[in-house]
Amino acid sequence: MDFRPTQDQLALAGAVRDVLGKHRSPGTPGEEAPGEDGPQTGAGGVGGVDVALWRDLAELGVFGLRVSEEEGGLGLGHAESVHVFEELGRALATGPYTATALAAPLLPEHASGRHRVGLSDLTSGAPYLLEHLDALDTLLVVEVVDGEAHAVPGHSQVLRVEPIELRAEAVPHPVDPCVPLHRLRQKPLRGEIIGDAATADALLREGALLTAAYQTGIAATLTERAVAYAKQRAQFGRAIGSFQAVKHLCADMFARAELARAAVHAAAVLLDDDRADRDGADLPAAASAVSAAKLLADEAAVANARAAIQIHGGMGCTWEMGLHYFLKRAWALSLAYGRAAEHADLISEAL
Amino acid sequence: MQLRDTPAQQRFREELRAWLEAVLPTLDRPPSQDDWQARRAYDSHWQALLYQAGYAGLNWPAEYGGRGATPTEHLIFLEESELAGAPYVGVNFVGLLHAGPTLIAEASPEQRERHIPAILRGDEIWCQGFSEPDAGSDLAALRTRAVRDGDHYVVTGRKIWTSHAEVADFCELLVRTGPADGPKHQGITWLIMPMDTAGITLRPLMTAGGSTEFSEMILEDVRIPVANRVGAEGDGWRIAMVTFAFERGTGFVSEVVWARRRLVEIAALARENGTWEDSETRRRIARLAAEFDALWALVKRNVSQAEHCADGIPGPGSSVFKLRFSEARQHLDDLHAEVRGRESLAFDDEHHTYDGEPGYERLRSLAYTIAAGTSQIQRTIIGERILGLPKEPTAARNAAAASAVSAPGAKGGGR
Ligand SMILES: Cc1cc2nc3c(=O)[nH]c(=O)nc-3n(C[C@H](O)[C@H](O)[C@H](O)COP(=O)(O)OP(=O)(O)OC[C@H]3O[C@@H](n4cnc5c(N)ncnc54)[C@H](O)[C@@H]3O)c2cc1C
Numbered sequence: 148m149d150f151r152p153t154q155d156q157l158a159l160a161g162a163v164r165d166v167l168g169k170h171r172s173p174g175t176p177g178e179e180a181p182g183e184d185g186p187q188t189g190a191g192g193v194g195g196v197d198v199a200l201w202r203d204l205a206e207l208g209v210f211g212l213r214v215s216e217e218e219g220g221l222g223l224g225h226a227e228s229v230h231v232f233e234e235l236g237r238a239l240a241t242g243p244y245t246a247t248a249l250a251a252p253l254l255p256e257h258a259s260g261r262h263r264v265g266l267s268d269l270t271s272g273a274p275y276l277l278e279h280l281d282a283l284d285t286l287l288v289v290e291v292v293d294g295e296a297h298a299v300p301g302h303s304q305v306l307r308v309e310p311i312e313l314r315a316e317a318v319p320h321p322v323d324p325c326v327p328l329h330r331l332r333q334k335p336l337r338g339e340i341i342g343d344a345a346t347a348d349a350l351l352r353e354g355a356l357l358t359a360a361y362q363t364g365i366a367a368t369l370t371e372r373a374v375a376y377a378k379q380r381a382q383f384g385r386a387i388g389s390f391q392a393v394k395h396l397c398a399d400m401f402a403r404a405e406l407a408r409a410a411v412h413a414a415a416v417l418l419d420d421d422r423a424d425r426d427g428a429d430l431p432a433a434a435s436a437v438s439a440a441k442l443l444a445d446e447a448a449v450a451n452a453r454a455a456i457q458i459h460g461g462m463g464c465t466w467e468m469g470l471h472y473f474l475k476r477a478w479a480l481s482l483a484y485g486r487a488a489e490h491a492d493l494i495s496e497a498l
Numbered sequence: 499m500q501l502r503d504t505p506a507q508q509r510f511r512e513e514l515r516a517w518l519e520a521v522l523p524t525l526d527r528p529p530s531q532d533d534w535q536a537r538r539a540y541d542s543h544w545q546a547l548l549y550q551a552g553y554a555g556l557n558w559p560a561e562y563g564g565r566g567a568t569p570t571e572h573l574i575f576l577e578e579s580e581l582a583g584a585p586y587v588g589v590n591f592v593g594l595l596h597a598g599p600t601l602i603a604e605a606s607p608e609q610r611e612r613h614i615p616a617i618l619r620g621d622e623i624w625c626q627g628f629s630e631p632d633a634g635s636d637l638a639a640l641r642t643r644a645v646r647d648g649d650h651y652v653v654t655g656r657k658i659w660t661s662h663a664e665v666a667d668f669c670e671l672l673v674r675t676g677p678a679d680g681p682k683h684q685g686i687t688w689l690i691m692p693m694d695t696a697g698i699t700l701r702p703l704m705t706a707g708g709s710t711e712f713s714e715m716i717l718e719d720v721r722i723p724v725a726n727r728v729g730a731e732g733d734g735w736r737i738a739m740v741t742f743a744f745e746r747g748t749g750f751v752s753e754v755v756w757a758r759r760r761l762v763e764i765a766a767l768a769r770e771n772g773t774w775e776d777s778e779t780r781r782r783i784a785r786l787a788a789e790f791d792a793l794w795a796l797v798k799r800n801v802s803q804a805e806h807c808a809d810g811i812p813g814p815g816s817s818v819f820k821l822r823f824s825e826a827r828q829h830l831d832d833l834h835a836e837v838r839g840r841e842s843l844a845f846d847d848e849h850h851t852y853d854g855e856p857g858y859e860r861l862r863s864l865a866y867t868i869a870a871g872t873s874q875i876q877r878t879i880i881g882e883r884i885l886g887l888p889k890e891p892t893a894a895r896n897a898a899a900a901s902a903v904s905a906p907g908a909k910g911g912g913r
Pocket residue numbers: 391625626627628629630631633634635636658659660661662712865868869870871872873874875878
């Protein structure tokens with residue numbers, strides 16, 4: 148056992164961080180939301196994919212991370228993916244990153260990241276809200292197989308749908324101003340079946356893992372921002388971070404992020420073991436670990452966003468300070484790839 | 499980044515499993531928890547068995563009779579022992595987790611020779627005389643006086659919450675040798691106090707769970723040889739701090755395994771008695787399972803780090819573990835009571851072993867957020883030592899600041 152991140156994993160995370168640092172991030176104080184091809188949304192911000200950032204990250208190989216080297220990918224595992232996605236979360240990178248990375252091993256022609264893939268989980272029924280629809284080249288839909296009643300594992304399939312064939316209306320004001328939303332009038336009926344229930348379950352599981360890693364990034368970066376502010380802002384003649392009420396909020400933020408990261412890393416390692424069919428590989432245990440990671444990371448991201456806003460006082464509530472972007476993204480992601488209750492149910496089945 | 503055993507670790511695990519499987523059935527039932535002499539005998543017997551099999555002081559250096567095992571092997575030992583239902587360290591807690599490591603790090607060769615093998619064999623029981631009625635979280639405020647008289651220190655004062663004092667042979671005692679009004683972290687000295695010395699009076703205190711596991715210890719002119727001092731006079735605070743990290747780092751580790759197993763039992767009980775049908779109860783159980791799994795992952799992260807750093811001392815990251823584990827542990831016992839319903843009001847433990855009895859565990863868990871540094875103190879440690887937030891003003895720091903900058907018009911901190 149050596150549960151420390153390897154030098155290569157840290158280097159990969161560092162390379163991603165460097166690229167992200169060269170682009171504007173919606174959470175940075177005073178920055179407007181970036182993006183070139185999204186609709187105008189929010190208070191003067193522009194939503195959608197930052198195309199230049201997408202291109203740079205694609206060049207780094209982040210979409211083909213788990214695609215074999217013969218097929219043009221990097222041939223790495225989940226343990227590497229979660230390092231990348233934590234960085235994306237820290238920078239609040241906006242776009243269908245998760246879905247495109249998930250689709251790459253399935254559709255290796257997408258490993259380069261030249262095409263953007265969306266993924267929509269429609270197993271729980273309406274509302275049918277799609278993210279980044281205008282920016283997508285392909286849409287994967289996870290649907291309940293006709294005639295099956297339940298949104299439970301083993302009853303779904305994966306469809307590949309052409310985005311332009313969908314009848315959808317833009318939502319005028321998505322809560323997360325960086326992520327354009329469309330509402331489908333009806334479920335996509337036409338599409339090519341490209342995966343069975345096992346594929347569907349694996350996609351949703353891996354999506355939950357990457358989302359948990361992204362949420363951990365949000366939780367971690369907000370801890371750092373809150374701590375930096377608490378050191379610098381003075382009231383009553385002392386730094387507010389010396390007040391125990393504030394210090395203890397920061398300590399809880401740190402503990403939440405650390406625990407979420409440990410859970411995410413454990414789940415990634417267990418999923419890799421399962422995929423490589425190593426001794427002791429145990430898919431149910433890995434699946435429970437993913438659910439645990441998603442639960443804790445969602446909690447950490449949302450709670451830390453609230454705490455960061457609280458620690459910034461009135462400034463925390465302003466559009467300018469940018470903290471609201473993190474809270475909104477954390478809310479949205481906690482409803483993606485399984486809500487807390489769904490993951491709790493998955494865990495409880497295994498107990 | 500991986501969680502698999504190496505071939506050597508796998509071998510170690512298998513050997514240990516086989517040994518536990520053979521030896522555990524030979525143990526008697528644990529004694530009543532009120533019978534301290536029997537508990538001492540039981541725990542010492544277990545320690546002697548570990549010693550004979552080469553598992554005592556697993557992570558201690560081989561030159562001191564330990565096995566020089568890596569932190570990971572130690573973790574495997576704790577995990578497998580817990581899974582097999584082996585006894586806890588019990589009354590050997592202070593000796594093995596606190597006094598022993600301190601002596602290895604700081605004591606003279608004679609002191610080591612005298613105590614370390616005896617601790618390892620289970621022949622010598624230790625207790626910890628740190629806390630005082632007026633020095634708990636603020637341990638450095640301790641006032642028990644030690645006055646030099648020839649080859650002895652003459653010690654007078656009061657200690658409290660001294661666990662296992664009634665059965666202990668020795669006490670790691672923190673005393674004040676410096677002036678009472680000096681800087682409080684200086685002038686503290688670490689002494690080895692034989693518990694049969696004249697002048698020690700024990701007054702047992704009872705916990706909310708009905709256990710008399712700790713005492714108030716009154717010291718009146720207790721003569722302790724100067725040769726029993728560990729480290730330099732006045733250096734006791736630093737020496738005590740070295741071992742706190744060990745206590746927080748590994749003291750609770752096997753309990754995560756216990757808690758996770760307990761959760762499976764609670765789930766089984768809930769399925770049996772119908773409370774499982776309540777989705778809120780079910781999800782709270784699942785939420786706690788996620789928490790304990792993550793805590794276990796955090797332990798592995800901390801252990802992997804300790805394995806690859808020079809001193810092997812757990813870092814302040816153990817405060818995160820202590821904080822979250824102790825709170826989760828209390829949720830666990832509450833949830834158990836909820837699933838048991840009115841059954842949780844009845845103690846049905848005719849032998850008073852209290853071993854795992856849920857009502858007793860629930861009361862015992864009250865101490866988790868208090869002992870070994872309260873949750874508030876852990877949050878302050880995380881805030882100041884990990885995150886680097888400024889320290890709170892204290893009376894001493896205020897005075898220092900006031901004399902340093904007596905700037906006119908400075909505000910008084912809003913009080
Ligand atoms: C089961 C058990 C076994 C123990 N065994 C031993 C033993 O063997 N040997 C030994 O020496 N001691 C032992 N202790 C004592 C233990 O270390 C102390 O109880 C602990 O350090 C807290 O001190 P206190 O009880 O004086 O509480 P206090 O320090 O008086 O704290 C009371 C409350 O005030 C809060 N508080 C105090 N200071 C601050 C601050 N600066 N900021 C914010 N909040 C603060 C605390 O968090 C707590 O909520 C044991 C305790 C228990 C419960």
